[in-house]
Amino acid sequence: MSYRIDVEVNSSSTKIPSIEKIELWISAALQSDELNEAEVSVYIVDEQESQELNFQYREKDKPTNVLSFPADIPDEVGVPLLGDLVVCAPVVEREAQEQGKTLDAHWAHMLVHGTLHLLGYDHIEDDEADVMEALETRLITQLKFPAPYTETIES
Template identity: 75%
Template sequence: MAYQIDIESNSQSQQIPALAELERWVSAALQSQKLEDAEVSLYIVDEDESQELNNQYRGKDYPTNVLSFPADIPEEVGVPLLGDLVVCAPVVEREAREQGKTLAAHWAHMLVHGSLHLLGFDHIDDGEAEEMEALETEIITGLGYPAPYQELTAE
């Protein structure tokens, strides 16, 4: 498997995980689909830039944890670029605290979640959501973290 994960940060956060961890989490999602070659760009931002992108591309005027931008390259071109992930470090940090998760576990979940979006998974309807959440749970627990939706099923 040849995965290229390009990482750039424009965040002031002092709690961004190590590059090797970021790469491991994205790679775990890619490996779940048995991809041979794939390229993903990961861009880490602060709230103002996340809010601007979320507003521009989704019409939602607030910062969000992760945005996924799948590449629109015809398969016959043969370029393994899946797309771009934009992660807002302060939002991920806040959500981890609010949800009682370790920062590493939540970062892993957000990168797996975003990577699965690049692979075509979605959660628009209940069936798609169940499939995506089950796969996320399998990948996250396989990485050694607690199931990401555990608190949701306890309700």
């Protein structure tokens, strides 16, 4: 498997994981789809830039943890670019603290979550959410972190 993960940091945060960790966590999600080759760009930002992008692309006027931008390249072109992830470091840091998670566990979850969006997974409909969350949980626990979703689903 050949994965290229490019990381660019435009954040003042001092708590961003190492490139090696970022590559490991994204690669775990890519391997779940059995891709032989893929390229993902990761852009780490602060709240203002996240808010601007979230408003521009989702019409939500607030910063968010991760935005996924799947590449729109026809298969016949043969370019392995999967897409771009934009991660807001301060939001991830705040959420980790609020949720009682380690920073690495939440970063791993956000990168896996974003990468799964690039792979076509979604969580708008309940049945899609169940599939995506189950896969996220399997990947995060394989990476030796606690399951990311602690809510109990009542039947």
